Amino acid sequence: MPKPPLTLYLAAPRGFCAGVDRAIKIVEMALQKWGAPVYVRHEIVHNKFVVDGLRDLGAVFVEDLDDCPDDRPVIFSAHGVPKAVPAAAAKREMIYVDATCPLVSKVHIEAQRHADNGLQMIMIGHAGHPETVGTMGQLPEGEVLLVETVEDVAKVQVRDAGKLAFVTQTTLSVDDTADIVAALQARFPDIVGPHKEDICYATTNRQEAVKAMAPKCDAMLVVGAPNSSNSKRLVEVGARAGCDYAQLVQRAADIDWRALEGIRSMGITAGASAPEVLINEVIDAFRDRYEVTVEMVETAKENVEFKVPRVLREPA
Template structure:
């Protein structure tokens, strides 16, 4: 039986960003340098396939530093950690490597600088997300207040409305965040914002590509993990930008084909922690069912690269 024709739109950029690439490289280089096991506090990036691949090479994933022996190296995830974590590792005389994305570290430095200038911080982010926990943990309790929505802005209680600043989680929806920032500026005209947008280039670029692709596609598949903030935002952005149906899939086996019945076009993108081989797997699965014509919708070209920490670059 002849396959049904289908236009497959590929968003570009999609998938791995420089921070994720660097974090994975850090774990692999640590295993080369110190041998297995190497401990990793929290999932290095939010992707089960990536985590399982590193486990197979000898990485052991734990949630707390107390779960690590003191005689093995520990790596902190790309999402960043509260200040108390490296302090505890130093106290226990552990070898530790910080794989925090440099763009998250930039937000940490920003928060610190504002605090030194006597400003109380408001963080726009998702409660309990490791990046939010890490950023809020850069300053003493009560110095960083969390808002998740425009409604939260109306009720947040600050110490002094004349002395506040805001930072944001790097993986938020650009449009939703703009609404929250506008609400903050309306309620607190003196609020100080970041010099440059906190939402990272990769999150912004992937959302822009989805916005460009969404009006053309009857349905959209976002390759990413359910606990990946930037992947979940891509689903929301696609739906808001006019795509009738958007689905988050970890792998090709998760695709709900019944929901795609009758579509003439499918858009495919991937969150910043999804490897290219999982994207290829989804593309192949679509190709196996349909007579596919591929169109790439490219809105930016990325050539960002971050160096790994010196401890791993130094020749031993």
């Protein structure tokens, strides 16, 4: 039987961003410098394949600093941590390396600057996400109020409507966030926003590529982890942009082939913490079943690179 034809649209940019690339490199370099085990507080990035690979090299992933011994290095994940965490590590005289994405650190600095100017913060983000927890933990309790939806804006209780600023999680839907910001500005006309968009370049670029690709596709797959905020947002953006079937898969084995029966065009992208090897695995799975023609949908070029911390560049 001849294979049915399939046009496979491949989004660009997709997959790893500079912050994820840097975080993984930090763990690898720490293992080279200090040997195994190196402890990592929380998954370094939200991707099982990446985490399992680093675990095989000698990284030990824990959820709490209390689970780390004093005499081994500890790395803080790319999502950022509350201020209390490095303070506790310093008190225990631990070697620690902060792998927080520089674009998340920028939001932390912004929040502190606003607080120093006497402003109460409102954060647009997802409750319980490690990035939100880390950003809210930069300031004393009660100084950062969380809103997740436009409806939350109407209910939020502030100290002084004339002394407010807002920041956002870096991995949100650009469109959803714009609606929440508009609601904040309508209710609190004096609220101060970021100098520059908090949603990171990689999140924005991946969403734009999906918007360009979605109308061409009968179905779309996002390669990414179920706990990856930016990956889940890509699924939502794809569905909203006109693709009837948009699903998240961690690997090729997760593809629901029955749901894809009869398709002629397929879109593939990946969240910022998904490695290219998993994207290629998905493409190969389609080549096994279809006569595939690949078309690139490129909406931006990325050449951002972040340096690793100096402690890893110095000899042991």
